[in-house]
Structure formats: C-alpha cells, structure tokens
Amino acid sequence: MSTFLSEEVLAGLEAARKRDRKRNGRMLVEADGKTYRILSFWDGGFELDAETAPHLRGFVDLYDRGQHMYQCLIVASGEENGRMCYEFKRLTAIQERPPRDFAPERDDRIALPRPSA
Template sequence: MTDYLPQEILDGLEAARKADLRKNSRLRVHVGEQVFRVLRFWDGGFALDAEDAPHLRGLVDLYSGGRHLYQCLIVASAEDDGEMVYEFKRNTAAVDQAPLDFARDETAPVALIGRD
C-alpha cells in the first residue's frame, strides 16, 4: 500500500474539510462591521480561515447565531494548516442585564398591579 496522494487530491480534501467546518459552525466573530466564521473553538481561543481573516488584535464579540456569547480580548498567535489561530487574553461572558449589587428577596413582588 502506498502513502502518496497527488497534491490535487490533498488540496481537494483540505477544501472539503474547511467547507464542512464552515457549514457546521454557528460561531461568528464580529469586529466592528466585519464578521468572520469560526472554524474551531476551545477554552483558550479559536481559529478562523487564514484566507479570510486578518491578523486581529483587540476587543471582539463572539456570537452563536444571533446570541451574544462572549466579549473577548484576543491576539493572533499563529497560522497553522490554513487556519489563523487566536488566543484569549480575556474572555468575558456576555449578559443581557446588569449584575445586581444586592441580594434580592425571594418573596419580593415581581410587578405592581394597577387599579382600574
């Protein structure tokens, strides 16, 4: 058995792998008006397609579909196998309301009922 494959086949396999990662990933990185699809995501960072992604640095927002997941401070660390790899300096979960600075009473009323 031989371990040699022609370069055209290797290029086709790599293109198919990237297309599959793009299709299955819902994660997106928003940098101002620009949006990039995330190929891979892990605890310490994420990877974008090297053809599309610039050397990003600074504050970006990470979305899953339309849901804001994280606000991240990133730095481009390396280019590996056609992917641009970014590492988190800070990764903060996005919330839709301000945090409370006091303990809320469990028996407190939720709303006021008006008089008619």
C-alpha cells in the first residue's frame, strides 16, 4: 500500500485544518480597529493566519469570547508554516476594578459594638 498523497489532497487537508482552527478559535486580537482570530495562544505569544495577518507591532488588546482579557505590547517574530508568530514584550491582565492606592482599614473588634457615628 502506498503512503503517497497527491498535492491536491494535501492542499485540501491543510485548507480543512486551517478552516477548523479558525472556527474553533475563540480568542481575538484587536489592533488599529481591526480584529484577527488567534489560531494558538501560549505564555510567550500567539499565532495568526499568515495570509490575513499584518506584521503587527505595538499595543494590542486580546479578547476571549468577547471579554477583554489582556492588553499587551507585541512584536512579530516570524512566519512559519503559514502562521505568523508574535511574541509578548508585556502582557497585562485586565482588572475589573482599578487598583487600590491605599491599604484598607481593619476593624479587629469582634465582641465590642462599633461606635455610632
């Protein structure tokens, strides 16, 4: 039995894999008012489809199913197997509230009533 596949079959399989990755990808990157679907995401960066992805550089926002997750500083690191790779220079998680700039007061009284104001 031959293990050889024609170039047309290989191209069709790769197109189906790419279409499936785009459909199953839930993360998006937004840069300059445009959004791009992330094919894979890891601690040090992410990958986009090389056909549609520009050479992004600078601040971008990452979304997971519409929820703003990260603001990051990125640089394009190269293209490999039809995927454009980007590396994080800075990755900051988005907080729901602004950070406190003071220490909260502790009220350690357990048995005594609080003084009335």
